[in-house]
Each structure stands twice: as C-alpha cells, then as structure tokens.
Amino acid sequence: MLLLVVGCEDVTVQSLPVAAIEITPASITLLEGEDVEVSAVLRGPGGEVLGGRQVTWSTSDPDIADLSGEGRLRGHAPGNTQLRAQSDGVTETVPVAVLQGPTIGVEPSTVSLSGRLGADSELQASVQVTNAGNGVLSGLAVEVAGPGGASANWLQAGLSSSTAPSELGLRATLVGLAPGTHQATVQVASPVAGNSPRSVQVTLQVQDAFPSIGLSPASLAFGAIAGSFEPASQAVQVTNVGGGTLDGLQVEVTLLSGTSVDWLSAALDGSRAPTTLALEATARMLPAGTYRARVRVSSGVATPASSEVEVTFNVSAAGVIRDPHVGGSSQAPRLPEPDVGPSVHDGLRCDEDPPEGTE
Secondary structure, eight states, rough: OOOEEEEEEEEEEOOOOOOOEEEEESSSSEETOOOOEEEEEOOTSSSSSSOOOOOEEEETTHHHHHEETTTTEOOOOSSSEEEEEEEEEEEEEEEEEEOOOOOEEOSEEEEEEEEOOOOOOEEEEEEEEOSSSSSEEEOOOOEEGGGOOOOOOOEEESSOSSSSSSSEEEEEOOOOOOEEEEEEEEEEEEOOOOOSSSSEEEEEEOOOOOOEEESSSSSEEEEEETSSOEEEEEEEEEEOOOSSOOOOOOOEEEEEEEOOOOOEEESSOOSOOOOOOOEEOOOOOOOOOEEEEEEEEEEEOOSSSEEEEEEEEEEEEEEEETTTOOOOOOOOOOOOOOOOOOEEEEEETTSSSSOOOOO
C-alpha cells in the first residue's frame, strides 16, 4: 500500500499482489558441469506484469543442481531436482533433470600381448573409445607410461580421432626387450569428460627366442692325394645363436657327387651346444677328382630344426698337389735321389774294373 499526498488530500494507492510466477524455461534438462540461464516473470491478479519485486531462487537438491550465479543454473551430478522461484509469498517450481556429461568409455580396459624374441618383432592391439555419457566427448588425447611413471618406449599408442567414437591403436615392439613381463598404462584424457583420465592397462609377455643352430665355418674344403692312408681332419664350432638351451644335437652326412665311397665321417663332441663337430676325409679308396658332401646338424628343439656345412674334397693324383680351397694343382717337386753308394753284384763292386782276362 502506498500513501500519496496530493494537494491537501491524502490518496491511498494499493500495489498489486503477486498472483503468479512464470519461470523460463518451463522444464530444464542439462548436463553435469553445464549451466543454463533462467528467468522469472511476476504477474498480478489480472495477468499484468509486475516489476520491482525481488525473486528468491533455490533448488530442492543443491548436490544435483544449484544457482551458480545471477540467473544461471549449473548441473553438478546426474539426477532430478526442482528449481524454485519465490516472491511475495508466492512460489513456483519447474523440474530439472541433470544428465551425465561426456564420459570416457574404453573397451577393453586391459590388454594382454604375448610374443617370442626372434619370431615376433611387433604386436598390435586396438581399444574402442566411446562416449559413455551424453553430449560430445572431444579433445581426446593419450599418454603412455610404465610402472611408477617410468618410460615404456616399447609401447606406442595413437587415436584415430580426437572426438569419440575413436579407436586407440596399440603397437608393442619386442626388439631390444628382455624375456619376461613388461607393463604399461595408457591414459585416455579429455577436458570435457567427468571421469578423465581413463586408464588402459597393457601387459606384454616376452618369451625367449627358440634355440637356433649356429655352425662356423659354414663351408670348408679338404685336400689329399689319391690312395693316401692319412685322413684329413677339420673342426666346426656348433653354438646356440638363439635363446634357451640347444640340446639333442645329431649329425648326418650326405654324399652329393663323385662316388658312393664313404669318404667323409662326422662326429659331435656332445649333444648340447656349445660343442665341436669333427670332420675327417680319407682318400684311401678314392681316385683323383673333386667330391662334395653336406653335413647336417639337427635338433628337435631348434628353429629352424637344422643347419648345414658344405664340404668339398679335392683329391689329387700322386705327384700332384691340389689346393683344397681354389682347386688348383702343381707338379710336386722332385726329390734328389738318395746316395746309396756303389752297388755290389756277385761280390764285385760296380765301380771297379774287371780283372784282366775276364769279360
């Protein structure tokens, strides 16, 4: 009520009461972390707009949504609440629904890889990154770290897109890694996600390389004179050039050309590497010529299962020496005949003149 003085008379003016409050928007849906502008119009009994009145705002559950500033409603957590506007004893409410905001979803969240040194140089896997909430999940980025924040250079990670849905590609490099278990964490982050960052755990099992047979030298040559009783011998070193234990070694000789005579023998000092392969070639039953053979060393645990030595045997005729490595030949030098002194026949020395009267 207002009291006015007009001239010498008092005039009383009645202010209109608030009959209704209109809230805009009439129904509110927003994401957690998002805010919207709200406003109210006060109306009198006749529907007229009333001004100059104070409006008090509140929500029934401030944990879900609350007034963040002058005329702005902010969503805090998924759920339902009510927005209230009060003025002059009149209250009006509108429903408010707060939805989950952008949320990082990863599937799977754990990745297990397994490889063997020498057989696998690189392993790959993929993880699907989705928006498990509402709105737009953007600004995605990844970071890789080992246990305790240590480096994990063996693992590379990359996203197909910075906005969900996206694919997280993982690539593990085994080269240079020791056998055993290696772990890393890939963090997927977004500035608009309520659960950022989201972790993907990666475990890599590295198995030792298969045993592998190494032979040194891988080829060799012998030289001898036909009919010689003295065998020529050479040795080959047998080692494990892979991983694990190389045992169960066996040897086999295959004659490739020249003759069916068994001119080459092979024997291992032991069945476990490292060991020595002894080779002997004999020309006792061979005519002059060039002979070839293959010596195969094998093991049931090796990959590949065997390795070979190529053998060449150059057999020279008597009086000719062959170079076993180049196949050349030269005449053997003649030795001076030994001085055995004068010979004696029938009691006479051959260097004496016969007696007179004898023929």
